[in-house]
Amino acid sequence: MESLRKAGPNERRCIVRQALGYYRTLVVGGVYTLENLSSDSSLQNTLIKALKHCIAVHPILSACIIGQETEAPEFARPPVLDLNNHINILDTPNLSDEKSLIKITLAQTNDHIFTRCDQTPPWRITVLPLPTAEQQGPSRYLILFGYYHSHGDGKSGLAFHKTLLSGLKQAQSADCAYNDDPKFTSPSSPLLPTLELAGRLSISWSYLLSPLLGAYLPSFIANPLGIRASATPEADDQWAGTKTFFDPENYQTCLEVISIKHNHVQNILQECRKHNVKFTGLLHQVIVQALSKELPAEKAGCFVSQTAADLRSNLDGISDDDMALCPTAYYELFKRTSDENLISDASWTAARITTQNLAKCAGTLNDQPVGLLSYLRNMYPWTKGQVGKRRECSYELSNIMSFNPGPFEPEKAWNIESMIFSQPANVASGCLNFNVVSRYQGDLTIVISWQAGALDMQDEQAFIEKVGQRIATSLESFDTM
DSSP states (O other): OEEEEEOOHHHHHHHHHHHHTSSOEEEEEEEEEESOOOTTSOHHHHHHHHHHHHHHHOGGGGOEEEOTTSSSOEEEEOSEEEGGGGEEEOOOOSOOOHHHHHHHHHHHHHTOOOOOTTTSOSEEEEEEEEOOSSTTSOEEEEEEEEEEGGGOOHHHHHHHHHHHHHHHHHHTSTTOSOOSOSEEEOOOOOOOOOHHHHSOOOOOHHHHHHHHHHHHSOHHHHTTTTOOSSSSOOOTTBOOOSOOOOOTTTOOEEEEEEEEOHHHHHHHHHHHHHTTOOHHHHHHHHHHHHHHHHSOTTTOSEEEEEEEEEOGGGSSSOOTTSOOOOEEEEEEEEEOOOOOSSSOHHHHHHHHHHHHHHHHHHTOOSSOGGGGGGGOOOHHHHHHTTTTSOOSOSEEEEEEEEEOOOOOOTTTOEEEEEEEEEOOOOTTSOSEEEEEEEETTSOEEEEEEEETTOSOSSOHHHHHHHHHHHHHHHHHGGGGO
């Protein structure tokens, strides 16, 4: 093994969650299309060539985790990678409902546990050939990139697919630089710097002392002083589902998939531009409205949201095309709404405030919640200590934006018709995840994922289906405004 570098604080946070089983496999996928697969190359061999290109471009794909059970894990590189460990091609089951097929495959991939992470980098692609409606139509494949969060954030998944698409196109070429031998010599390129080294995460004393003192002072002293062991807002009547729990035998990611057609997306974005609002700000209002209508007032007086914010624009040497771990979190408390209108003036105002606050959060490295991790020396006992506590937020929203596959020639190239993004059940965070991605000039997909049993209700699936339907109805009604 070639030692690469030590894991940074944010990477350590992810490694600890993974090792404990509290957070499993992050997934960014796409439905790929191909007019003709070369007769002299199998799908497996084509994928091997394409993955070699990905590994050459993204150094983290050749990195293992040494000492993941310790407080000082580090990344190391094996001399040779066996790409058979990173390709999982499924048989197409006899199921005509494509949405159900994708949901089942997605949930199973989210729940996957990577073993021997000290010898094999924790990532793989799962390929599901999809049935085609036309005999002469293009071949269609659901390709899910599943990876541990220590190896990248949601945007890293988009960077991977951009590289994979390029690699697939190269693999179809007669002068492809790579062969189909599954054994591949690891590249010698260094890892990108950690978030903490690529940018200076400065923490002010006022920001530091509140969570720090709240963690150590007895609650009867801390509470009257307004000191909490967290950097998040809180209210007595906020909806948070059950207290955090972990049962490894019954850990399960549940999910619902919502698809919004391109014409509706265009209408939504047009309305957002009119009101000087970003889509993420609007989506918070739509989510809160849907939850307010489906949850009784005595159970949900308000909602605390966590939004993933990307810090790449503040970092040296890390771009949107890189696989890296660069997120922070923005928290906001939303009051329950009884507004029957789709989006009222008050809702547009609230969405605009969220938009402005998110821009401020993503535009600075000062006083970020992720910066507090540098002061946490013993992450294992701290992470284990989160189990059994009230959840810090009601839901998390992560929008990794739009994927642009670029120009292509349909008669001889791979293409991507749609994208999907899903997080696994998160034991120690909010009880719901809203995961959002779209294809440039294409459909938008929202995956709602949660830990089975975390919502504190009898029929969780029925509840989420109603919430999802309300969200879809709201977003699809913009063309009638």
